[in-house]
Amino acid sequence: MSELSVNHLLGIKYLNKEDIKLIFETADHFKEVINRPIKKVPSLRDITIANLFFENSTRTKLSFELAQKRLSADVINFSSAQSSVKKGETLIDTVNNILSMKVDMVVMRHPNPGAGVFLSKHVSASIVNAGDGAHEHPTQALLDSYSIREKLGNVKGKKVVIVGDILHSRVALSNIFALQLQGAEVMVCGPKTLIPKYIDKLGVKVETNLRKALNWCDVANMLRVQNERMDISYFPTTREYTQQFGVNKALLDSLDKEITIMHPGPINRGVEITSDVADSSQSIILDQVQNGVAVRMAVIYLLASKIKQ
């Protein structure tokens, strides 16, 4: 088996096509493992992983922790709310203190874009970026592509529209890189105020009419409106946003084909997506969550195999 071309997973833009293929093939094996009566393998019993969350997270943190435990790694958790960060400690100091306790790998979420890249240059552990500001969220993009591959057989040649708050979304950027690397066509759709200027330079289509976007695509990835990151008003009201960019069953039924609906969670039910769509057979939202564990196991396993003893 070939190995990953990188020692850290900092973003999709640092990966190549073969890396993604290797991660998916490895995730296939782990998906089988997590559906066994005993869902655990002993591969990483001599590895210690620190999960450093400088920003809130429920799903991603749980998913990473479960992935680590199913590989038998030792896990320590840290969230900035209860830490010395509040007392003024710098990021490098915090991490070096943790590493001096013999930690092999760091999974980090941080509000500042580039925090992972910065850390990887200053500490010896292998770094996995679990979201850095509005920059990248590579494991989410990997599990999204993995879920598309599982549902539609292949990512290559598929048309994927990312709908919603593109401006504040690390999921959008990582997804654009991942999908393009695998030969999919990508469109972004949302209010003009939430689409970054010059995003078309990345080679994505831009559309402000949701119906047109849905008619074009095979898969729609619905993003959450990130109210917590919005310092100004980007659209008049939530109700108006929902009317223009929310997906409901009537809209889906009026299309002349059946498209696949994805959502990285957490869902604002009734805002970007209605309950009947989220719970319909077209939605693969819960498959995404299950695949998240398998994909993260694959990433951690492959990175761990590159850590020298």
Place this chain on the structure above:
Amino acid sequence: MFGNIMSQKVLLNEKEVNIILHRLACQLIEKHHKFQNTVLIGLQPRGVFLADRLAKILSEHYKIKNIQLGYLDITFFRDDFRRGDKPLEANKTKINFIVEDKNIVFIDDVLYTGRSIRAALTAIQSFGRPNEIELLTLIDRRFSRHLPIQPNYRGRQVDVINDEKVRVNWKERDKEDSVYLIEK
């Protein structure tokens, strides 16, 4: 030939492999009769060809019905993760039945250090608690064990010095049934 770095010697030819497979099948029948509570597990990657072949002989020549056959991959259970130069390559595990209280026969082509079997013994626990586990190997490399593991059924026992390699070929993949001793 002079100049050849590698030389190889035939240990078993196609006819001999075939005779041994039938003998092993008969030994299995002697112990497991109609295979009502017995399952065959081929160990990935190389044991599955032997397992397939034995299952085929048992059902076609000896009319054993409904043989349960699975494949077990032991990659994530190996004890040499991060110790070798090459990354470990995983294969598919396919066990579509419960092994709880079953009699299991592990099937592998060559038994060498015994470490794969150790890993397989751990791996199979993820699928339940079997009643009994036996081991069948086509080639048993004597005097090379690192662990106290011995086969219950062996095709041929060979004495091989450590820098020699035993290669088992199967028609399905290598176009012939044969076993070679390869000197490095």
